Amino acid sequence: MKKQTSSRLFWIPVCLGLTHWTLQAKLLQPFLIQYRWAHALLFSLIGTLLSMCVAWDQVKTPLMFMYSCFFKPLGKHDNHQSRLESFYQDQASIYDRTRDSLLRGRRTMLKLSAAHLKSQLANGTYGNRKPIWIDLGGGTGWNIEQMNKSLPIDQFEHVYLVDLTPSLCKIAEERFKRNGWTNVTVLCQDASTFQADVPLDGRVQLVTMSYSLSMMDGYFAVVDRVQSLLCADGVVGVCDFYVSGRTSPASERGLAHLRRQCHWLTRYFWQMWFEFDHIHLAPGRRDYLEYKFGTVKSLNRRNHFIVPYLVQIPYYIWLGSAVKNTLASSTAVIDDDIDSLASNQSSPKLAPSTFSALTVAQKNKQWRLDYQPDLPCHTQFRSYIYAFTWEDPRVDLSYLNLSSDDVMFVITSAGDNALEYALHKPKRIHCIDLNPCQNHLLELKLASIASLPYEDVWRMFGDGRHPHFQSLLHETLSPNLSTYAFQYWSQHSDRFSHKFYKTGYSGLALNIFEWWVRMNGLSGQVEAMCHAKTIEEQKAIWLEKIRPCIFSPMIRKILNNPMFMWNALGVPMNQMNMFLQECTTQQYIEDTLDPIPGHSLLSQDQYFYYLCMMQHYHRDSCPSYLTKDGFEKLKTALDVFRLHTDSILNVLQSLPDNYLTRMVVMDHMDWFDPESHDELDDEIKQMARACQVGGQVYWRSAGCVPWYNRLFEKHGFKVEALAIRKSGQAIDRVNMYASFYRGIKL
Template identity: 45%
Template sequence: MVTRVIKPSTMSSAIGDHFISLANPEPWVSQTTVVITGLLLMLTTCLVWFNQTVRSLTLFCWACFFKPFAKNDHGNSHQSALESFYRSQASIYDSSRGVLLKGREKALQLAASHLKKSSKLVWIDVGGGTGYNVEIMNSLLPITSKFEKVIVVDLSISLCEVAKQRFEKLGFNNVEVLVADACDFLVPEKYMGNVDLITFSYSLSMIPPFHAAVDHILPMLNKEIGIICSVDFGVQTSATSIGRTNTLGGSVNRHVPWVFRTFWRAWFELDRVFLDPARRDYLEYKFGTIKSLNCSNRLLGNIPYYIWIGCDKDRSSLLLHRLNAMATESPYLAPASSVPVKSKGYERALENNKKHLPYPSIYYQREVWRVYYEESNPQYAQFNDQYIYAFTWEDPREDIKILNLKPSDVVLAITSAGDNLLSYASIEKPPRRIHGVDLNPAQNHLCELKLASLRCLKYEEVWKLFGLGKVENFEELLFSKLAPQLSSNSFQYWAKHGPQIFDIKGKGLYDTGFTRWALRLAKYVFKIAGVSDTIEELLTCKSMEEQKFLWESKIKPAIFNPIVSKMLVGNPIFLWKALGVPPNQAKMMNSSILTYVVDTLDPIVGRSLISKDNYFYYLTLRGRYSPTNCPDYLTKQTFKKMHEKESPLDNIRLHTDTLNDVFERLASGSLTVAIIMDHMDWFDPKKNEAQSEVEHLKKCLCNGGRVLLRSISKEPWYIKVFEENGFHCQAAAVRVKRMTIDRTNMYASAWVCTKIPARRVSDLTI
């Protein structure tokens, strides 16, 4: 057996050369030799990797888990303590910290998405250590072309040496490494007040005088466009939020249970790493919170950490932007008005200012869609952090037709899934203001996600999110593109729930929320009835005749047979789970459940093709939309309209409150249209709910202002309440046998109630 002689060389080059030679062996080399040599080389490579990994892991475990209990001779010098800790592990620091220091990449991605994109950015990385952050940022924003100057500050000499070698290898001539204390390092005078980004990446927890470090960098930050980013360990509790919840940008996962916060805080202090809440609290006191995210490292026993983005708390441009937007929350905000200010956001801003706290986090957001709300409101707990409607059942085409909306209109509607608000904004000449109101914060989170997506994503990405209901890279889109357009509260919600909801391998958006039962129960009914294949045919029908034939001959007899009807379609559980009908509303039916369902579905097939012009039932049957059968906001034409210079997206405001609370804070006569869906069907006739709401509506509507409502009853009992309060009420549509009132036909009637000036009751015409 003849073999080649391997000449002396480095292990890596030898392995590389011989893998190439094995791929192209000489004719005289036997197959057995090739296989044996290949196996030996692979074994050698594995041994080298294993040896390096074991060495790194051993050093890491010694330094982090055993050395803290050994005798320390570094005295009282903080730099000596750092060197004692890092000297032996500087060379393996990056390879050993990936599992422990979670969130660094996400924090930099979030920071990069919030930066003003220019080619002269200045960045100071405090406690930057080995320069790992700079290399990661380079993959997001090229260091040499986007940054004028990058300064890495660290007190550890060993880590700084690694950083210098890294930057030299990468050719970053605009990056400077300073071996200095975070509390007193110096930068050139020209950068004072002009720094665009300051980061603390797992460093603030290792700075004993952290107040001094934070105060030291404050004058360096650009007050108008600069941001500060911190990712670090930290144990927060709900108790530390008392009195300043509106400044925190949301409290999702903020409270760390006693066991974890006690154990990890004590453990890390052995290494002079301090997880006390004071560090983050001080950041949230000195700066305005733009984004806040609370996480835990599950792989290592739920070690709590956070990602936080802030800015100068007196940033004038953002504050003026928000104050100007408040005029759309409540016309009471006219500067010279003697009427007391009614905006919640303005009231909270004044309170915070008196306490020297930052303004509410909502003030520092880029977009003004979301109107300020108190996240701690106990009324929100009933929704259990979930939206009910993933899509909207009401037909906006009929709304627009009945109301004849105009550019001068100010419209208020229930948000639901936001589809209708976006449809009103999609018409050729949209209303000048559209208020969406929903007490469920998650419904407004969903609408806000749609607004943000239309603002900053490509059409193909928007279609995947809301047309198909799933996308390959939701988390990437959230951190790199969507985050700057979302409020911090909404960002927290989607960071927690979005990856599961939009998972490309999952069932998608439309199998979430309460409305998922409509889709699931429909599929179950069809499966039990044995018409699943026929339903697929129905969704591809090209003519009304074909659609009617399938319905009458196959589908209708199967789902309305006595057994299926009694067990499923006519079951009260189906009524609530699939159709969302609560008990008070169910009592208003003028027929049995089964009869109502038959009268709802039977005429649909004769109105329009489900395959082309009824996206409500198409979605219910297929679980997604099609490009030619979808809500207006998902069409390419509307997408282009949303990106015009004067985008109709700017006209939308989202209120997270009860209708009455919003009505109370709007000026008298400020609304021209209120669209309240079937919401009043849910009221108890024995209580005063309807009277109270009608009175509030009357105050807010201008003379001639209209209320559009739908009901499961042909003659809803509360129409009399409107008439008794000076409204002229007229049925815009009433369902009769084998006829529909719109494309969903879910309601028995639709009504328009018009506010009449007292002196002109006799001459009003509709």
């Protein structure tokens, strides 16, 4: 190799000498002076020659690839194997070097497959048996070598690579011999009819197809064969090019398939383009795959090959289960504590969005319930509004008096308070949010607590950044995430690359606060206040340095803007009107903030405001799920959660009579218009029906005496004020709301 390199370098001085001689030639000088374009062209040609001399290998490989794929005539062949061999035999030795940027998603598919296998092995799904893996259309064995990085090959009982192309199989055999793997067998046979040395039907834990299903002529037979090979808990992983049909297939309804549909030009162009190489992208292949198997994970991507944003080749990554999960069982009961629903004649009609069968991905962690992600009520949300919960759970818990018999109904928000309640181990916590992204966030927290070590969870949600989040998502978290949440976090994996709490709509307020602090030169004072050692020191910094700047004319003007109040602080117009009937915006903010510095130390107790100022939590000032003790306790309490992506009214209507014992509905009733409150009236009526006698509903409000208190009394609740804020006094560590109420069902 060194000799070849030095021989190429020999030509550099030769070329330079020829260039010098050419420029000095009297015959060419007038021509070059008059025609500057020729001068430039000559230098370009010389530069190209130099590059080719120095790096011929870099030029040779793509040229061979281009010739084999675009120019080489395939000729006529009697069978599929002969055609494949003609196409691949000249490029077998360079196959792996030329496919990395074209065949995207293979690593992700393998990592997801490995993660699910490791999860099953850890749960004892296979007992003492090692898994068997078949890689159909495995080619050069690249997949198996990559899998070894996530799940060592010696952890498999046996691995079979099946491919119809002799030249590629030869490369695979050489690769496996170099690695010393004795439990890997190469079968140069057809994927639909191959035979191993031992019977494999019903014994295989993993089957993968990486850019091979689209090249198989009899794909029906191949998919059917895969189904016959897999054991009951087996997984199939596929990564391939695709084009969508005009409409979504029936198998897709009820599942999260973001960005699956292709533009009409994309559909026709890529299908015709790949047909020249006998690669078939018609949507029927993927549809049949999803028809035969239950979807575990699904990602739809675009490969910006060679020319970014101009060339967009659709490809998908998909994991399926041998156990078919259909939406036909939309009334299947999934809660052990409400298994009497089906026979309860007094119960309202079950809502499919609430009690549909869980996706296969949730067999072990039944948190997320199915919903229709393409409904307008869900698609209006592009992100979560709240990256952190803004209500004080300590006050809630002082009244809730939770026991193991309690069934809770809470608004999800960022999930922090729901996790706080779970530490007291109630029987069930139903988390409800119309915004799917809020449930994606809580689901990520649940999956992280279930499968990650404490330090990784702290880095994600304590520090608000984790440089390896994408790897954790694919290799560890994915088995515990629904396909909805997995797709969302795959698309937004950069959220943990810098400051997580500056994301979402609530992150806008943190960004504005950070800008305002810098503009006023208060960075040092904010830091000092957040780490003050005494209450007196904390109050002095607030009163002397920070408060005078907060209530400046510009800030007052911003706070009086309804658009800012909604987008940055999550305060809708109806809620803003409630407190404006009692005071000005400035007075409301003063009554909120002034008592906080004298309440307790930010670095030890006030994690809400510490987070807003520092964009991360402190080890001594954080929600309980981020403490070491809370984290360990929650690992055994996660099965209490059920996540509903629907409106409060719809979920309430789906619950049986006298089912709930505790409800925490935050401040959402402030959002309703007091002049038109029929929906809220129906909602409170359903609360009364679903609550047991003695059941309790808790709410906060921006008003001292909310107008809807009378609706609770109308529907049989005794309403009592637990706290009403007064100037200079804090009712909790946040002190954002003017009142805190409880309704007890009589």
